[in-house]
Structure formats: C-alpha cells, structure tokens
Amino acid sequence: MVNKIIKLYLPTINVTSSKTVSEAEQISKLRASQSPIAISVQRCPTWSSLDPLQFRGYWDNSANGTLLNTGQTAYFTFESSARPRLSGGPLIGEYIFEQMHFHWSVDDFTGCEHVLDGHGYAAECHLVHYNTKYQSLEAAVAHPDGLAVVGFLLEVVDAPNPSFDEFVEGLEKIKKRDQTCEVSSESLAWMDREDLSNGNYVTYKGSLTTPPYTECVTWIIYEKPVHIGSEQLGLLRQLEGPDSIPIERNVRPTQRHPPGHSVIYVKQVKAKL
Numbered sequence: 691m692v693n694k695i696i697k698l699y700l701p702t703i704n705v706t707s708s709k710t711v712s713e714a715e716q717i718s719k720l721r722a723s724q725s726p727i728a729i730s731v732q733r734c735p736t737w738s739s740l741d742p743l744q745f746r747g748y749w750d751n752s753a754n755g756t757l758l759n760t761g762q763t764a765y766f767t768f769e770s771s772a773r774p775r776l777s778g779g780p781l782i783g784e785y786i787f788e789q790m791h792f793h794w795s796v797d798d799f800t801g802c803e804h805v806l807d808g809h810g811y812a813a814e815c816h817l818v819h820y821n822t823k824y825q826s827l828e829a830a831v832a833h834p835d836g837l838a839v840v841g842f843l844l845e846v847v848d849a850p851n852p853s854f855d856e857f858v859e860g861l862e863k864i865k866k867r868d869q870t871c872e873v874s875s876e877s878l879a880w881m882d883r884e885d886l887s888n889g890n891y892v893t894y895k896g897s898l899t900t901p902p903y904t905e906c907v908t909w910i911i912y913e914k915p916v917h918i919g920s921e922q923l924g925l926l927r928q929l930e931g932p933d934s935i936p937i938e939r940n941v942r943p944t945q946r947h948p949p950g951h952s953v954i955y956v957k958q959v960k961a962k963l
C-alpha cells in the first residue's frame with residue numbers, strides 16, 4: 691500500500707494505453723476522505739496520461755429534462771430512458787447520469803464546497819453519476835466505486851452568460867418548494883464541450899457532502915471556473931425552502947484530509963485527430 695502511494699508521485703513519462711488503465715486503477719485504490727476539501731493544486735502530483743473524460747448524451751440529448759426545487763437545492767434530471775453517460779479519466783467503466791444540483795450561499799465567495807488554492811466562489815454545481823455495474827444510485831452508494839461526481843465552480847461576473855439562459859428561465863418557474871418545470875438539454879449549454887474535454891481537473895476519492903456522507907465518490911473538479919452573471923446567480927438565491935424562506939446556504943464546510951490522503955491534478959491532453 692505504501693509503495694503504491696509513493697508511486698503516485700513519480701512523473702509519468704511515455705505511458706501506453708495499458709498503463710492508463712492501471713493509473714485509473716491506482717486512483718480507485720486511493721484512500722477516501724470526507725468531502726468537500728480545500729485543495730492546494732500546486733502541491734498535487736500532476737498526471738497527464740489518463741484517458742480524456744467522455745461525456746455522452748448531455749447536450750446531444752433530445753429527451754426532456756426536469757428542473758425541481760427540492761426545498762434544499764435546484765435539482766435537474768433527464769427522463770430515465772435517456773440518461774447521459776460518463777467514462778474515461780480516473781473512472782473504470784461507465785457511469786450513468788442521475789442528477790445535477792447546486793450549492794450556493796449569500797455572497798459571491800462562500801457558495802462553493804470545494805476550495806482550490808484558497809479561492810472561494812459563488813456556487814458549485816454537481817453532476818452525480820452512478821457506476822453501471824450497480825442497479826441504481828441507491829445500490830451504488832454502498833460501494834467505494836459507486837459514484838462519480840463532476841464539480842464546477844461558478845464565478846460571478848457582471849454580464850449575463852448567454853449559455854445559462856435556458857437554465858435560468860427554468861429557475862424562474864421553480865421559485866417555490868416542490869415546483870417543477872420541463873427544460874431541454876439546452877439548459878446544460880453552459881458546460882462548454884471544449885473545456886470539458888481539454889480542461890484540467892483535480893480528482894480524489896471522497897464522500898457525499900449531504901447525509902449520509904458515504905465515502906463512495908470519485909470526485910472530478912474542474913479547475914477553470916464557469917462564469918455566471920450576477921443576476922443569473924441571484925435566481926438561485928431566490929429559490930425558496932421550507933416556510934417560503936429563500937435558501938440562504940446549502941454548503942457543507944471543508945473537511946480535514948486524513949493522513950496519506952491524495953488528490954491528483956490531471957492535465958487533459960488534447961486528443962490528436
């Protein structure tokens with residue numbers, strides 16, 4: 691075990707695709723921690739030979755999605771017959787998209803759960819997936835390789851980001867708790883395809899950030915924040931929880947890393963065409 695951890699810090703040079711598989715395996719065997727955590731990106735070992743992450747059926751999905759105000763967050767799902775799939779990167783096998791939700795706070799700097807190099811942001815978005823080798827999200831939670839969550843940090847800027855238009859139109863219709871509305875896959879347009887396949891990210895083994903805090907998650911957090919207009923973000927803050935009071939804060943504080951816990955910084959290398 692000790693040898694394995696030390697190996698992670700060695701530079702990876704001239705790796706073949708068979709080596710890539712074992713790198714994902716090495717990540718799968720890392721010690722888990724509670725999430726979220728504060729990450730010093732510069733201190734992370736850098737790996738650049740993992741397979742690119744593959745997002746299939748997110749934007750190119752003709753199925754309808756549903757946006758719901760759960761009273762705790764804004765919650766997006768696709769029809770169960772048309773769920774997107776995630777693979778590659780640190781993941782072994784394929785993961786099925788279950789839901790997307792958001793965390794935020796009352797100001798522009800404490801709304802994210804993960805903190806990279808000390809920077810706080812206004813919000814954080816999580817795309818939750820479960821491993822296809824399990825029957826459901828509920829079954830997958832019981833396993834260390836059960837879930838893969840992709841996280842995006844949202845940075846507030848003055849001007850609206852037009853790629854959030856469809857999503858925020860939906861938010862306007864779900865201000866009250868338990869309200870739902872139908873949205874198309876266009877509401878995911880703010881997830882820039884180029885950034886997703888070429889952008890660098892950090893990955894580690896962690897937990898759910900809501901009860902029961904199970905350590906079943908391979909986290910993938912993109913380094914580059916996504917810009918969202920100040921007014922657009924304000925619509926998240928207007929969502930009402932119980933008693934018709936706006937949800938002020940739905941962020942879990944950062945947790946301590948256990949000894950020997952590793953976070954890997956992954957540089958995605960642009961695929962040669």
Ligand SMILES: [Zn+2]
Nearest residue numbers: 791793816899
């Ligand atoms: Zn979350």
